[in-house]
Amino acid sequence: MAQLLESMPGASTGQVVVTDHLNFWGGCRVKPKDGINAEPVHEPATGRKLCDMFPCGKEEVDQAIQSAHTAYLKWSKMAGMERARVMLEAARIIRERRDNIAKLEVINNGKSITEARVDIDVSWQTLEYYAGIAGTLAGQHIQLPGGSFAYTRREALGVCVGIGAWNYPFQIACWKSAPALACGNAMVFKPSPFTAVTAVILAEIYKEAGVPDGLFNVVQGGAETGTLLCNHPGVAKVSFTGSVPTGKKIMEMSAKTVKQVTLELGGKSPLIIFKDCELENAVRGALMANFLTQGEVCCNGTRVYVQREIMPVFLEEVVKRTKAIRIGDPLLENTRMGALITRQHLDKVLGFVSQAKKESMTGTPHFVSNFICNSTSMYSNIDNCTDDMTCVKEEIFGPVMSVMPFDTEEEVLKRANNTTFGLASGVFTRDISRAHRVAENLQAGTCFINNYNISPVEVPFGGYKQSGFGKENGQVTIEYYSQLKTVVVEMGDVDDYFNC
Ligand SMILES: NC(=O)C1=CN([C@@H]2O[C@H](COP(=O)(O)OP(=O)(O)OC[C@H]3O[C@@H](n4cnc5c(N)ncnc54)[C@H](O)[C@@H]3O)[C@@H](O)[C@H]2O)C=CC1
Ligand SMILES: C[N+](C)(C)CCCC(=O)O
Numbered sequence: 001m002a003q004l005l006e007s008m009p010g011a012s013t014g015q016v017v018v019t020d021h022l023n024f025w026g027g028c029r030v031k032p033k034d035g036i037n038a039e040p041v042h043e044p045a046t047g048r049k050l051c052d053m054f055p056c057g058k059e060e061v062d063q064a065i066q067s068a069h070t071a072y073l074k075w076s077k078m079a080g081m082e083r084a085r086v087m088l089e090a091a092r093i094i095r096e097r098r099d100n101i102a103k104l105e106v107i108n109n110g111k112s113i114t115e116a117r118v119d120i121d122v123s124w125q126t127l128e129y130y131a132g133i134a135g136t137l138a139g140q141h142i143q144l145p146g147g148s149f150a151y152t153r154r155e156a157l158g159v160c161v162g163i164g165a166w167n168y169p170f171q172i173a174c175w176k177s178a179p180a181l182a183c184g185n186a187m188v189f190k191p192s193p194f195t196a197v198t199a200v201i202l203a204e205i206y207k208e209a210g211v212p213d214g215l216f217n218v219v220q221g222g223a224e225t226g227t228l229l230c231n232h233p234g235v236a237k238v239s240f241t242g243s244v245p246t247g248k249k250i251m252e253m254s255a256k257t258v259k260q261v262t263l264e265l266g267g268k269s270p271l272i273i274f275k276d277c278e279l280e281n282a283v284r285g286a287l288m289a290n291f292l293t294q295g296e297v298c299c300n301g302t303r304v305y306v307q308r309e310i311m312p313v314f315l316e317e318v319v320k321r322t323k324a325i326r327i328g329d330p331l332l333e334n335t336r337m338g339a340l341i342t343r344q345h346l347d348k349v350l351g352f353v354s355q356a357k358k359e360s361m362t363g364t365p366h367f368v369s370n371f372i373c374n375s376t377s378m379y380s381n382i383d384n385c386t387d388d389m390t391c392v393k394e395e396i397f398g399p400v401m402s403v404m405p406f407d408t409e410e411e412v413l414k415r416a417n418n419t420t421f422g423l424a425s426g427v428f429t430r431d432i433s434r435a436h437r438v439a440e441n442l443q444a445g446t447c448f449i450n451n452y453n454i455s456p457v458e459v460p461f462g463g464y465k466q467s468g469f470g471k472e473n474g475q476v477t478i479e480y481y482s483q484l485k486t487v488v489v490e491m492g493d494v495d496d497y498f499n500c
Helices: 002-006 059-077 080-096 098-109 113-134 169-182 201-211 223-231 244-255 279-295 308-324 343-358 409-417 432-441 474-482
Strands: 023-025 028-030 039-042 048-051 141-143 149-156 157-163 184-190 216-218 236-242 261-262 272-273 303-307 365-372 375-382 400-406 426-428 482-487
Touching: 002 184, 023 059, 023 279, 023 375, 023 426, 028 149, 028 169, 028 201, 028 365, 048 375, 048 400, 059 157, 059 184, 059 216, 080 098, 080 113, 080 201, 098 169, 113 169, 157 223, 169 184, 169 201, 169 236, 184 223, 184 432, 201 216, 201 409, 223 244, 236 244, 244 261, 272 279, 272 409, 279 303, 279 308, 279 426, 303 308, 303 409, 308 375, 308 400, 343 400, 365 474, 400 409, 409 432
Parallel strands: 157 184, 157 236, 184 216, 236 261, 272 303, 272 426, 303 400, 375 400
Antiparallel strands: 023 028, 023 216, 039 048, 141 149, 149 482, 365 375
16 A cells, blocks of 8 residues: 555546555454455546455454454553654654545545545644643542542543544544544444545554554444444444444444444534625535535535525525536546545435425526546535425435525524434524524534534534434543543541441
8 A cells, every 4th residue: 555655646536446455453454354245446536446345254353353452452551642652653644645645535535635635634633633632631539538539540441443434534534543542442443335445544554653553453344344343242432423324223233232332423404694694704604514525524514594685695606606616537636526426326416406306396406417537526506495305304415505595593593403413503694692692502513603614623523413422523532432430549447337
């Protein structure tokens, strides 16, 4: 893989073939055991086969978990400051190789190179941030009568499993592994079978930075491999990013051995635009909320509520800007929207758009489709939607923005909250009291005021309702990757309570 990265500077879509093994445990890449059941992985931008992915079976999953356990025993005994030093070195290497990793991520996922570079920057920043926290992990000292006392220790959980989605492959691996490793855990990570290629690069970088062999491992596979991981008695925690139905299964499987779980699930987030907004910012915010990574973003603000008085001018602008988004080969510098993950996913997204055309009595779908190489990308604004339309109720996970008019704050809050999801939300207004009141009353894990989809690593991220629970990023995530032990110390004699 190192060779592949070196050969990347001249790479363009349609050229790279990955032949290296994509599993990693015990400190090195591991050849698939049987070399059977190969699943082709395609380059989204061209539809070309990029490599074969061989799903890991029980024996391989056992090996990866065993190797993680061995590394955990060493790593968890190191001082936080020692762990921090290794993590900072890994962050430095990612930063140094940022452009090449970003290129491979484009080939892996289909997003534009501009966005992929941001993802890789967020990735090394995540490692730096949690390296900074590793040395600060501490407990509390509690005084008790007679000189006795108690103290708490913040301890690692053990072997944590990370299960990733295909929309931010490298970044998700960092969002999960950085806090896990900072707390002294080891991780076995399973990327999505659609984006099998970049997680192993992270494993190599951790190794190069000096983590013990087995600390960060990659097993390839889909639902079956994921099931083996979630049912494994040697796993203490599962952190999952993906769809709600799979999240529910993961919770069920984890319940059998009472594993801790973090679930980052889907969304159908509302973005509320009041008539007193700064219109230019609101329009840009609506694009940010809908079209990053071809719309394949869990926290996207796909239900855009616009106060009726400004609907015509908002729509005119937003449609004009949407049509001007440069769709194309994702490795070209000018491209701002690349390819959807697979042909099947594109068909699913197009299905939502044609369903909207059928369901809409008054709305106008503004629909544009572009062909890039063998694959396709598209985007659509659907105006004057009603809350009961399928495109307004269900997660589309594509570049489709649904726009609805509203009249009052009270009404829009009710409509915005009328969903089983609760990942994110947004509001554009110049009225600061209204902004904070709306933020308080929206039932979602994040509310963006006068912007959207800004998520620096310092800021906790996670859902309400069926969008999941647990947080990623921010200081609080330490609590989801560690456990608190209480030690009670008697300085006097034990009471003769039983008087015997
Ligand atoms: N919230 C988010 O960030 C994401 C939401 N989605 C939504 O889900 C839809 C389907 O996409 P998928 O990739 O099929 O999502 P998914 O939720 O099925 O897959 C996500 C991850 O879970 C793994 N997985 C699947 N079944 C599993 C099981 N039974 N046990 C353990 N692991 C399992 C997959 O291999 C993958 O690594 C998308 O169209 C989109 O609407 C997809 C990806 C990310
Ligand atoms: C980076 N951000 C905020 C645009 C999206 C991250 C959440 C996801 O995995 O979809």
